[in-house]
Structures are given as structure tokens and as C-alpha cells.
Amino acid sequence: MNRVIALLAGILFGMGMVVSQMVDPAKVMGFLNISGNWDPSLAFVMGGALLMFSPCYHLFIKPRQTAISGEVLKVPTTTAIDKPLIIGASLFGLGWGLAGICxxxxxxxxxxxxxxxxxxxxxxxxxxxxxxGWSKLRVRAMQRASS
Known part of the structure; x- marks a missing residue:
């Protein structure tokens, strides 16, 4: 049953991406082009998603200890803004800006x-x-340094 629910959620997500044109790199590039011919339509897509998700999260998800499937819900508690986060976000943004797709x-x-x-x-x-691969190399280097 979990797989059926995941499949249905994925289909719904994919349909939303197609209907909102978020799968069209040209549409995304128009949204990211804030200094030229800016297309704000994707801001409405993101805003609409937040308007739907936020109440559902606070009313139905956050108060629960377990998911409908019975699995324990784990909400991230880390709030640190560290070097890997900044580098990863920068690379993600650079890739999104160059390709127009995420x-x-x-x-x-x-x-x-x-x-x-x-x-x-x-x-x-x-x-x-x-x-x-890089992470595995770093872990090995740290293990060798500590022994």
C-alpha cells in the first residue's frame, strides 16, 4: 500500500510540474531572469504550493508521531548554516541558473x-x-588522522 500511495503522490507531483510548466527550461529561465524580461508566473506556482502545504503540514503532519504507514516521522532539527550547506546551495543554484531545470x-x-x-x-x-566518493575519502582521511 505504501508503494501505491508513493506512486500516486509522484504522479500528482509530476502532473503539477507539467501543468505549471516547471519542466520547461525556457519558462524557468524567464523566471530567473530578474534583470531582463522577467516572467513571475512560477512565483505563483511556488506560492500556491506553499499555500496548500503549510496548513496541511501544521494541522496534519507536524502533530503526528508516525506516518500513515506507521513509520516514525523524523523532522530535521539541524539549523546550522555551515560550509557544506553553502557550497551545496551555491552549486544547486548555479546548475539551476545554467540549465533552467532542477x-x-x-x-x-x-x-x-x-x-x-x-x-x-x-x-x-x-x-x-x-x-x-569525496565524502568517503574525507572519512578515511579523518580516521587515519585520529589513529
Whole structure:
């Protein structure tokens, strides 16, 4: 049942991405172009999402200890703004600004078969693998230094 709910949520999310045109890099680039011909329509998409999510979160999710599936809900408690967060956010923003698309809409746009989307997803996966490798190297270096 959890997988069915996840599938339905994913389909709903994907439909929202397509209807709002967030899978169109040109539309996103128009939104990010605040010094030129700015297209504010995606701000309404994001605002609408927040207007729907915020009351649902505070009324139905936050008070719960467990999810509907019975799994323990874990709300992040870390509020530190550290170097990895700043670097990661900067790289994410740079990639979003250069490509005009971010991971969620890219996965949704995968069904279009566009070569640009496939290239973006390959680059994203490569970046993830680089970070995983870098993290493992750092952990090993720290373990060697402490022993």
C-alpha cells in the first residue's frame, strides 16, 4: 500500500510540474531572469504550493508521531548554516541558473525523451557520485588522522 500511495503522490507531483510548466527550461529561465524580461508566473506556482502545504503540514503532519504507514516521522532539527550547506546551495543554484531545470522537474521531463534532460540527469548523477566518493575519502582521511 505504501508503494501505491508513493506512486500516486509522484504522479500528482509530476502532473503539477507539467501543468505549471516547471519542466520547461525556457519558462524557468524567464523566471530567473530578474534583470531582463522577467516572467513571475512560477512565483505563483511556488506560492500556491506553499499555500496548500503549510496548513496541511501544521494541522496534519507536524502533530503526528508516525506516518500513515506507521513509520516514525523524523523532522530535521539541524539549523546550522555551515560550509557544506553553502557550497551545496551555491552549486544547486548555479546548475539551476545554467540549465533552467532542477532535479524534480528534470525527472518529470524524463518522459519527453529530450537529450538535454538526459544529459542533465547524467550530470546530476555524476555529481552525486563525485560527492559520495569525496565524502568517503574525507572519512578515511579523518580516521587515519585520529589513529
Amino acid at each position: 532535479p524534480g522537474p528534470a525527472l518529470t521531463a524524463l518522459v519527453t525523451g529530450q537529450q538535454e534532460i538526459l544529459l542533465f540527469l547524467a550530470a546530476m548523477a555524476g555529481g552525486q557520485l563525485l560527492v559520495i
